Amino acid sequence: xxxxPFDLTGRRALVTxxxxxxxxxxxxxxxxxxxxxxxxxxxxxxVEEACVALRSEVAGAEVRGCAFDVGDPxxxxxxxxGLVAELGGIDVLVxxxxxxxxxPLTEFPLDAWQQVVSVxxxxxxxxxxxxxxxxxxxxxxxxxxxxxxxTQLVRPTTSAYAAAKAALASLTRTMCAEWAAGGIQANxxxxxxxxxxxxxxxVADEEFSAWVEARTPARRWGLPSDLxxxxxxxxxxxxxxxxxxxxxVDGGITAVL
Numbered sequence: 001x002x003x004x005p006f007d008l009t010g011r012r013a014l015v016t017x018x019x020x021x022x023x024x025x026x027x028x029x030x031x032x033x034x035x036x037x038x039x040x041x042x043x044x045x046x047v048e049e050a051c052v053a054l055r056s057e058v059a060g061a062e063v064r065g066c067a068f069d070v071g072d073p074x075x076x077x078x079x080x081x082g083l084v085a086e087l088g089g090i091d092v093l094v095x096x097x098x099x100x101x102x103x104p105l106t107e108f109p110l111d112a113w114q115q116v117v118s119v120x121x122x123x124x125x126x127x128x129x130x131x132x133x134x135x136x137x138x139x140x141x142x143x144x145x146x147x148x149x150x151t152q153l154v155r156p157t158t159s160a161y162a163a164a165k166a167a168l169a170s171l172t173r174t175m176c177a178e179w180a181a182g183g184i185q186a187n188x189x190x191x192x193x194x195x196x197x198x199x200x201x202x203v204a205d206e207e208f209s210a211w212v213e214a215r216t217p218a219r220r221w222g223l224p225s226d227l228x229x230x231x232x233x234x235x236x237x238x239x240x241x242x243x244x245x246x247x248x249v250d251g252g253i254t255a256v257l
């Protein structure tokens with residue numbers, strides 16, 4: 001990919017929650033574009049397995065692994081500083097790790113609310129803050145916050161997730177407002193209904209799948225790989241004047257009634 005604005009050779013990218021699903025697909029795309037990719041998860045054994053799989057899929061890929069709980073701010077800071085010490089810095093941060101908890105709003109447990117917000121929102125603030133310092137010193141950096149269809153549209157029983165993802169979009173715009181002059185581009189990727197392992201039960205529900213396909217102009221569930229291309233674009237020089245935007249990768253669902 002020499003002379004391509006999408007070439008990520010020499011860039012160091014951390015993708016949180018990247019042992020499977022959307023995170024793994026994004027990591028694969030970044031590796032294919034030439035980046036040194038750091039895979040992340042809570043369990044180092046699973047991270048190591050994912051590293052082996054990525055090296056097998058992308059010949060010659062530079063792949064590292066790390067493990068920490070994004071719901072623990074102290075662990076996030078320690079993990080980030082360890083990576084900076086090992087690699088000399090992170091050029092591309094993809095905040096992808098997230099969890100879901102469903103409950104009627106009147107019965108939503110406070111501890112579950114706090115956990116969902118901590119993982120889906122606070123971790124992005126803590127990790128972004130920690131790694132942005134080095135990006136600002138070097139005068140360049142890319143932050144991609146994985147938002148959601150529910151950044152804009154919501155469904156019953158997902159109040160904490162929807163609130164956290166909506167707030168993540170505002171955090172993304174704030175990152176742009178404060179850090180753009182220092183050479184950082186911060187943008188959001190908002191997946192629609194994606195057929196991941198975590199959504200396997202919903203995909204298998206014929207009635208719900210029919211609703212998704214009818215509601216989505218593309219008439220299908222998304223694939224994790226549908227996020228890879230947009231992520232490479234946002235991580236690359238091709239998007240250097242794109243900042244503070246939320247890019248919906250949803251087959252058109254947010255564009256129509």
